[in-house]
Amino acid sequence: MPIKQPMRLALVDDHTLFRKGLISLIKMVCNDCEIVFEADNGNDLQLKLNKQTIPDIILMDVNMPFMDGFATVEWLNKNYPQIKVLVVSMITKEDSIVRMLKLGVKGYLCKDVEPNELGDALNAIMDKGFYYTDFITGKLVHSLQKIDTQNEKHSGIRLMNDREKDFLKLACSELTYNQIAAQMYLSPKTIDGYRDALFDKLQVKSRVGMALYAVKYGLVQL
Amino acid sequence: MPIKQPMRLALVDDHTLFRKGLISLIKMVCNDCEIVFEADNGNDLQLKLNKQTIPDIILMDVNMPFMDGFATVEWLNKNYPQIKVLVVSMITKEDSIVRMLKLGVKGYLCKDVEPNELGDALNAIMDKGFYYTDFITGKLVHSLQKIDTQNEKHSGIRLMNDREKDFLKLACSELTYNQIAAQMYLSPKTIDGYRDALFDKLQVKSRVGMALYAVKYGLVQL
């Protein structure tokens, strides 16, 4: 039976007191882990990270002086993609969470989290690669939908009729208007009319503008 | 103390046998729920749904004849936004899952799910409004990151030089090539050359195709 390696952790947070507190909590919930180093911010991390000190997981703050969490995770992705990042931050802004998730962090915890959940998160990340709470998932799903609900507001969409929507989808391609006309069983001149109508309704001046509008407001998917 | 209302459910799935099986499972895991109706597809749902038959949750398939899950959820969002949708589908394609989540479905289960999890999902949706499994969350987070990692794969991007990238950004607008040339302090003929080069490198045949490529692979943001 394989000997379980101790979990190697590193902490990046500019608040020394919080860092020390976090370490003592980790020791309590996880009896087989090792803190390989602590850093005050991204710059400090770059200095302290080398072949001997590569951790499995880095617990990372977002707001830090000199080099913040976003820049640090980007740098880690480029230079040490194997290291997993668990964000531990006060920041609950949806945009920040989504931005971090886009950067590929494996979890995102609020600093007021229960010690046990911290342990769960670390184990889950080691075990299955990530730990996303309902809170994070909720934010994520909400941010996905935000785009669509914004759209409803956006005028042009309601003004379009079904044929025009069909045409718009086809216009977001490399077909010429003649080919679109053929596909829709309509005269090219009718297509001309649809285009003119949509230019007016969507407030665009070219087919490129129209196509980008359609993508922006989710009327066609790429 | 308030009397707990029974959970009102409806099923939309074109496979009668699966529907019936699902109902018997629901009866087993949930002793206080009522099936208000079943439908074969979205069209059928529209006929069967009225003031007397408004369910709390609709269990919805994705692939259905005549009117599929996407169209049906869109219609529900417009006409009965209070009804929560739980997708129960064989489809595990990331794009389908993300598209459904964008439409605001409250959960997404695979058809091979354990009966107990079905019960958990229904209760979670009634209780806190949603039920997203790790599988779904994983797909979601992955799709967020995909755009960036896909780029690396997609050849065209590496082949472009800086001037061509600048041009590409400007081409994703309603400027004519002459106007772009002026903005870049270049001859329109040089712009012609950039366009021809990019058409070749990105494998597109028109400015629309080029603009959509740029958006798809995150080279320009809308």
Added chain:
DNA sequence: AAATAATAAAGGATTTTAACTGTATTTGGT
């Protein structure tokens, strides 16, 4: 039944885009 609105389509003119071929000039490498 008449007026109105929506849909489909035509003619004609102009601009923009696209495709192809070719030529100086510059730049990096050996």
Added chain:
DNA sequence: ACCAAATACAGTTAAAATCCTTTATTATTT
């Protein structure tokens, strides 16, 4: 110094897109 490449640009045609005006045919409303 010489070769190869990348860069900037020109000419020519053809095709596609854009703009504008007008008309015939259905639906819808009054």
